[in-house]
Amino acid sequence: MSQSAVQPTPASPTPEGGHLLEVRDLHVEFRTGEGVAKVINGVSYHLDAGETLAVLGESGSGKSVTAQAIMGILDTPPAVIRSGQIRYQGRDLLTQSEEQRRQVRGTEIAMIFQDALSALNPTFPVGWQISETLRQRAGMSRGNARQRAIELMELVKIPAAANRLGDYPHQFSGGMRQRVMIAMALALNPKVLIADEPTTALDVTVQAQIMDLLADLRRDLRMAMILITHDLGVVAGVADRIAVMYAGRIVEHADVRSLYKSPAHPYTKGLLESIPRLDFHGQHLSTIRGLPPNLMRIPSGCPFHPRCPYVQQVCVDVVPHDLVLGDGRTSACHFAQEVRDDRAR
């Protein structure tokens, strides 16, 4: 096993300390009865004020775990943060006390989750759950918190908000529930909103509504957003940059336009080619062969090599560094340039 040979990735080309939020060379493992799963293996990404970063990857690629590490809500045990930094406004959150980190949650960085039905407490009315944040964290009185909760529910466009304060999560539709979730996350005016697959559990039409809402809110409230998704379609209209994750690493990082136009990692390329297209009549939909790796036994060299159409001997032996391709693009592939320029495949 040579996965310990993962090299620290070169710092991104932007100047030191300039980012609102920066994850540096994060390593997280899950220690379970069956063994150690290396879930995050040197993830680095950054987020500037007001921008949207999409983190893309299959389930198990580590995108949610990174987000939970940023929030400080990983279950430890089994999760262990081995090394790395999570810098928010220049301070490393990982060196802070639990109490300091608690103060950051909600007020600075807030998070919304995939399945709002299970993410909301089933036994309390939604109005209570929104105003709880305001009462507990902002010291608001019951009446003020109630008033503010109505405003927040109106902000996320829940119809007849004042009448729905006393309703329970199960009495809302999926889309409305996710709006409640968003209203709750916005309660303390966070500067960063992490949206962890916010539309996965929703119907397609509702998905679009929620994505539009998130984009509007991000702009109006001048937040920065990390959008975690496995759905390339969701990303295109909303994100500024995309970080593609595979087996706990960022394999490609680029602005949206260049990534869609000329992916520089075989995995990204595979993902793009597996999107059904209306103009491809009667052809087989391309897929990425094989399965994501078992995180307890990550393949040697490039973890994607068993599934990669470009695979060479070097991929089996050597872990690829992040190759800087210009315009802030990086790709962790030995043949990044070839892949980028290979339009024919």
Add this chain to the structure above:
Amino acid sequence: MVRFILRRLLQMVLAFFGTTLIVYALMFAGQGDPIQALAGERPVTDAQRAYLTEKFHLDRTGIDGFFYRYFDYIRNLLRGDLGESLTGRQIGDILAAAWPVTIKLALIAMTVTVLVGVTAGVLAGIRRASVFDNSTLLLTLVVLAVPTIVLAPIAQYLLGVRWQLFPPTAGADPDFYALLLPGIVLGSLSLATALRLTRTSVAENLRADYVRTARSKGLVKRRIVGIHVLRNSLIPVVTFLGVELGNLMGGAIITEGVFNIPGVGFNLFRAIRTEDGPLVVGIVSVLVVVYLIANLVVDVLYAVLDPRIRYE
């Protein structure tokens, strides 16, 4: 909700008649000669036999006679007259004396269950796989494995006779102190179940998604556990406790027997042993009502605790 309660009350009427009929039938079907059973070992004269046959409507025979006597009994029951025991005492009086004792015992057992069982269960759930969790697991398994018929005499011997910490038996009209040891013994079984149930429920809820949400809101841990987790965890526990309270109200035959407590269970046991049909049917009829009401209360409480439950 009102419709639900009304429907349940109607079902209770059916359940009441059904169970009393079955108990009545079972109690009197097994008897060869009820008059001889009443007299015990003594001989019965022809005059006495004729008098009793008429008094208890035994001149009517077969199915027809059975239903005649059953409806006669129910008619009296609905008027509030439980009839006379074979010993000649009014069954209403027997129950009026026995029930307060049983209720006192049940409340002690319940208090022990809630205070110790639920509290320890919450702690064990929070500190899953800790020393505390494992030792409570072991202890509760022991308690659950040992039947009351063994546990009660051991407790009585050790705590009552050997170390004399508690009175070993209760006797007539027992006070709170005399009922404490039997109450703990009686409560220990439901305590063990309540502890296991609370522990599992808390541990499960701590892993729930809404806990992650509560953490990402920046709430303090005490609030997350004390408000969010507890509210959800206690739903199954309250259900169990409600049903258990219904059980305890029905008297505890073994515990009351071992500690000589003149409660409902004690009287029921004696009635069964002496083949006192009217007393058995009388006690069981009232128990059925108590149990049905306890279950209804639990169902209503369930809907209050868990807003997802709708009775329509």
